[in-house]
Amino acid sequence: MISVDAFHLPYISLDGPRNVASASLAAGVKRVRWNVAILEGIDAQNKYDRQTRQILKILAPLNLEANFKIWPQGRAIKNLRSFFPSQSLKGDCPEKETNLVNPNCISLDPSGWASICWNLAIGNAKKVPLSKVLTNYHWKTHPIIRALVEKGPRGLIDLPESEGFNFQEEKYIDKCHLCVEIRKFLKTDYPGIFV
Ligand code: SF4
Numbered sequence: 001m002i003s004v005d006a007f008h009l010p011y012i013s014l015d016g017p018r019n020v021a022s023a024s025l026a027a028g029v030k031r032v033r034w035n036v037a038i039l040e041g042i043d044a045q046n047k048y049d050r051q052t053r054q055i056l057k058i059l060a061p062l063n064l065e066a067n068f069k070i071w072p073q074g075r076a077i078k079n080l081r082s083f084f085p086s087q088s089l090k091g092d093c094p095e096k097e098t099n100l101v102n103p104n105c106i107s108l109d110p111s112g113w114a115s116i117c118w119n120l121a122i123g124n125a126k127k128v129p130l131s132k133v134l135t136n137y138h139w140k141t142h143p144i145i146r147a148l149v150e151k152g153p154r155g156l157i158d159l160p161e162s163e164g165f166n167f168q169e170e171k172y173i174d175k176c177h178l179c180v181e182i183r184k185f186l187k188t189d190y191p192g193i194f195v
Pocket residue numbers: 093094095096099117118120148153175176177179180
């Protein structure tokens with residue numbers, strides 16, 4: 001997944017993602033996709049989505065599919081808050097089947113952590129071969145992922161290690177925002193895994 005959108009453009013010219021995509025396709029990599037941060041919708045009129053639409057038009061000759069998502073993290077929480085529709089914090093992880101139970105995508109960071117969602121690693125490819133990390137994975141064996149699958153992001157609050165977490169319902173934009181905030185709090189209790 002190669003990031004292209006109005007938010008990356010000021011820092012990375014389109015030649016970068018275009019070259020990565022072309023090289024990946026030439027090397028026979030399957031399922032090369034654009035990873036696109038969309039705020040309201042691909043047809044929306046706000047200035048960010050309008051520019052992203054133009055970017056995708058320019059890149060259309062490469063004929064790649066696109067994943068649309070924006071994460072309520074970092075500066076987006078502060079600067080783009082008004083664009084995020086408010087969502088219930090109750091219920092399942094919105095990507096339970098595709099991210100947690102049968103992950104269809106991982107990201108590797110420079111330290112080797114292989115994550116199936118934002119900073120949610122299932123192993124470290126510098127310590128264990130990536131093929132083993134992937135084939136050994138089962139959601140039931142990972143304490144945080146198990147809680148996420150069985151109880152949803154709010155269920156993380158019930159973990160004994162979450163005692164002391166300052167849950168403020170109105171603060172979170174959506175379940176993913178809550179999930180990441182609790183995982184940051186839990187991190188110190190799980191030094192051997194990346195959550
Ligand atoms: S951040 Fe948490 S709730 Fe959101 S998709 Fe990832 S695992 Fe699921």
